[in-house]
Amino acid sequence: MRKISVIMAVVFSLMIGFSALAQDDLSPERKQAIDSLALEKVRDLSKYVSIIGNKSTPWSEANRVIDRAEELFMSGAEMGVSSLSSPEVRYYNVRQYFERLMRLNYDRVEIEWFKIEYVSDLQRQPDGTYVGVITIFQKFSAYDKEGGLIYEDTTKKDITVYVKRKETQIGGRIIGFWDVLLGDIRVKETKK
Amino acid sequence: MITKQRFLKSTRQIAMMVLIALVSLGGATGCKSKKNIAKDKAAAEYASKVEMAKKDLNSILDGTSTWSLAEKEQRFQTIKSWNLEDTEVQSLLDKVEDKLARDRADVQRKAEEERLRKEEETRLKSEANKYDPIENYFKAIAASPDAVTANEKIAGAMQLFSTPDVPVLIIISQAGGFNDYDRPTTISKYLDYLKDQKTYNSRVNQVKYDANNRISELELIKK
DSSP states (O other), rough: HHHHHHHHHHHHHHHHHHHHHHSSSSOHHHHHHHHHHHHHHHHHHHHHHHHOOOSSSSSSHHHHHHHHHOOOTTTTOEEEEEOOOOOEEEEHHHHHHHHHHTHHHHSEEEEEEEEEEEEEEEETTTTEEEEEEEEEEEEEEEOOOTSOOOEEEEEEEEEEEEEEEEEEETTTTTEEEEEEEEEEEEEEEEEE | OOHHHHHHHHHEEHHHHHHHHHHHHHHHHHHHHHHHHHHHHHHHHHHHHHHHHHHHHHHHTTTOOOHHHHHHHHHHHHHHTTTTOHHHHHHHHHHHHHHHHHHHHHHHHHHHHHHHHHHHHHHHHHHHTTTTHHHHHHEEEEEEEEESHHHHHHHHHTBBBHHHHHHHHHHHEGGGOOOOOOOEEEEEHHHHHHHOOOOOEEEEEEEEEETTSSSEEEEEEOO
């Protein structure tokens, strides 16, 4: 009886170990899927920023989109804001940043993100979280009532991304998922 | 005088006998020659059949023949019907019979595989079509030119679901026997997502329905 218990304990340990190994050592295909997922979240954010900044977006819609955009971030994440007129970079809580973006005092605003790519690949941390840095270039253009360009700059920003495996219960079963959360968005460079 | 007559009679008789003997001998020799010719001809025909049989059977065996399986089988039966008593031909016939049996089985197997493939294709098509109403709503929402149109489509799509909080699971990878999911969302948020992002790059993988035949859980998979 004791022998059976020992064997069962060993088998159970091996199973747990194998399961943990399966999660730790991701196959290149799975890693690729997670890399793509994180990039997609940044592209989603890019679209949200554009909608929020767009003056023709109804107020209620903009607020709904702010909620969706905020869900992409870790709690307490900050967004850097720069301008050509000042070397200072100001950091705002993401919710504050989006609300300020929505209320910008221009008649028309266009925000476009491009060259969205990893500058630092997702690396596994001791706590199991994968951390990487994605860089983006943001072109900001503001126009007056007559359609004249008032202000324009291009800012390079680094976004820290955190990807962690989590579990939730849906319909009575446990679902393992990859939770991608964006961290601080730091301004690296601003130019005309 | 009498002796002379007897001599002449004897000479005639001898000549007659010689003539009869010659005629008989000549006739017998001609008959034997005809038989030989026929025998030689038959032997040549047999040898030709043996050669042809070997050639045809070898070409079937080594795959150089351009005949169809039915033509090969017909040829095999023809050669077999010749009943050639040649050991090489007999050995080739045995080998060809085996090969044709294998080829026939192969053709039947391929036909069965093709039938199953078509059946599976039809099944998958009907399976895929089963989700067309959902897919069409998703595509229409993503392709909406403005928020008003998208909202109308969203209202229509919501009729398919039990509640706005129906869970939506999105598979991002199925490698290594694992289903990797994105963070689960709700159908209400997902439809808004399609409206905002203006793109639908997944397909419906699985659907669960409630007692009222409305969707109670949706699983998508990234393309």
